[in-house]
Amino acid sequence: MEPIISTTDARLTLDGNAGRVEILRGITFEVTRGETLALIGPSGSGKSSLLMLLGGLESASAGQISVLGRDLTTMNEDELARFRRDHMGVVFQSFHLIPTMTALENVAIPLELAGVSDAFERAKAELESVGLGARLDHYPAQMSGGEQQRVALARASAPRPEILLADEPTGNLDGATGEAIMELLKGLRDRHGATLIMVTHSPELAERCDRVIRLRDGRLETEAPA
Numbered sequence: 001m002e003p004i005i006s007t008t009d010a011r012l013t014l015d016g017n018a019g020r021v022e023i024l025r026g027i028t029f030e031v032t033r034g035e036t037l038a039l040i041g042p043s044g045s046g047k048s049s050l051l052m053l054l055g056g057l058e059s060a061s062a063g064q065i066s067v068l069g070r071d072l073t074t075m076n077e078d079e080l081a082r083f084r085r086d087h088m089g090v091v092f093q094s095f096h097l098i099p100t101m102t103a104l105e106n107v108a109i110p111l112e113l114a115g116v117s118d119a120f121e122r123a124k125a126e127l128e129s130v131g132l133g134a135r136l137d138h139y140p141a142q143m144s145g146g147e148q149q150r151v152a153l154a155r156a157s158a159p160r161p162e163i164l165l166a167d168e169p170t171g172n173l174d175g176a177t178g179e180a181i182m183e184l185l186k187g188l189r190d191r192h193g194a195t196l197i198m199v200t201h202s203p204e205l206a207e208r209c210d211r212v213i214r215l216r217d218g219r220l221e222t223e224a225p226a
């Protein structure tokens, strides 16, 4: 079966005031449709950067990144934005909620923009499923880090994306809440066939994925068999 995601020698090099930094040094791997993949590795090893490349949010300095048969490295910003909207959900490490919108609006407005007719109802259900039914009208600044994280996850999963990229989805959560998030993610896969790629420092979460890949210093270190 054709992989849903494949990268070939993907590299990311940034030139900053501190000089040139090689963040990803040639990443080649494939992800099968419906697979749940954990991306692990030490802080600074490039996990978030790789997720950004896969989501077309950062452009590769070299190599190829193919998602659903399209090479992201040949697409312009508008095409990438549309492609993401139609196929991918992304949960960032720093949430990126819109501060002037309530939890409900943060989830519902993007759905509305995507043409979903019952956007607010679906958003409400999605927030309830991550345990935030009592926080619908709260603004991000009125919520804890873990609550904001759950809003971000609800926002990413509500459109039922084919691919969900999540950076530390259970990072700020206690065990029980983390478990609920895991259930939500598994539901996306089981009911909607979603492919999940999760960055995590949690061995429990990694263990529940189909496959674990480890980054070290911008390279893939191991690719454990399923």
Ligand SMILES: Nc1ncnc2c1ncn2[C@@H]1O[C@H](COP(=O)(O)OP(=O)(O)OP(=O)(O)O)[C@@H](O)[C@H]1O
Residues within 6 Å of the ligand: 014, 016, 021, 023, 041, 042, 043, 044, 045, 046, 047, 048, 049, 050, 093
């Ligand atoms: N804009 C940037 N300019 C220069 N270096 C950067 C930039 N963004 C990230 N880096 C560097 O790239 C490396 C990888 O960063 P990345 O955020 O991908 O790591 P990570 O594996 O997600 O770490 P963590 O587990 O702490 O989130 C780090 O050494 C970081 O300092």
Ligand SMILES: [Mg+2]
Residues within 6 Å of the ligand: 047, 048, 049, 093, 167
């Ligand atoms: Mg990171």
